[in-house]
Amino acid sequence: MSRCASCVLERPESMTAPVEAFLDELAGCEACPLVEGPDAPAAVRLLVHKHREALRLIRRLGSDARKLRREVDDLAQEAERYEDRVAKLESLHQTSTRELEAQIEHSRAQEEAMRAMSAPVLRLGRDVVALPLIGKVDRARADVLMGKLLDEIRDRSVRNAILDLTGVADIDAETADHLLRILAAARLLGAEVMVTGMRGEVARTLVGLDFDPTRLVALGTVEEALRRCRSSRGR
Known part of the structure; x- marks a missing residue:
């Protein structure tokens, strides 16, 4: 080296x-x-x-x-x-939630509209209204019907209300109880309530309930109820 x-x-x-x-x-x-x-x-x-x-x-x-x-x-x-995937999933979840809430709100609005249509209150004169019922009357529908009827009686001084059951073929005890509650509430506000178009099956269900049938004004048709209203004004 x-x-x-x-x-x-x-x-x-x-x-x-x-x-x-x-x-x-x-x-x-x-x-x-x-x-x-x-x-x-x-x-x-x-x-x-x-x-x-x-x-x-x-x-x-x-x-x-x-x-x-x-x-x-x-x-x-x-x-x-x-x-990035999490952000996309969160965005998708938020979008889906908003769409679901919108669908629920739309369904709720449709349901309210259908209930309003299924419980019409028709004015037949200055102080007379008619409530034509068709199909089953459940608690929700009865509540809508009662609310609309009581509003008419209170706000427009309705003296006579005609509850037309021509479109009701049969009712159960729960439905009959709803109807009696509507009649009682209307009388408390000073309106006379007449029931028209009652079928035999409906009458048998009402009789089976614990109420005084003499307090129920039952007539055959809406026309008869209107004549009763006119005659009561002439007294």
Whole structure:
């Protein structure tokens, strides 16, 4: 082995050289007898050996760091895609919720409109109204009917109300009870309520209930009820 013309171990400026630069140059002295030869000081050989190990470790760590950086970048992209999917799902959920609420509100409005149509209150004169019933009268429909009738009696001074059951073929006890509640509420406000078009099946159901049938004014047709109204005015 031959020594370098200017050995890093013998140069005066090596004392002030940066440690990294000094060690890199020293590790490159592979043929220098002061570094690699049998006469080289053990401390120098150990220092060079450890520095070379450190360089290999640094390169391996650098490679691992680059790999980790790529993995982190991949995870960041996946997280961004996940957040985007979550945002889309939240938007879809909000849109679906708004659409469902709108459909529910629309259905509710339709139901209210159908109830109003199923419980018409017809004015047949200055102080006479008729309530033609068709089909089944459940609690909800009875409540709408009662509310509309009582509003007419209170707001327009209705004296006579005709409850026409021509379109009701049969009723059960619950429906009959609803009708009697309507009659009682109207009488409390001072209106006379007449029932027309009652069929035999309806009459039998009413008789089976606990009420006084003498308080019920039952007539055959709406025309008869109107004649009764006119005659009561002439008294």
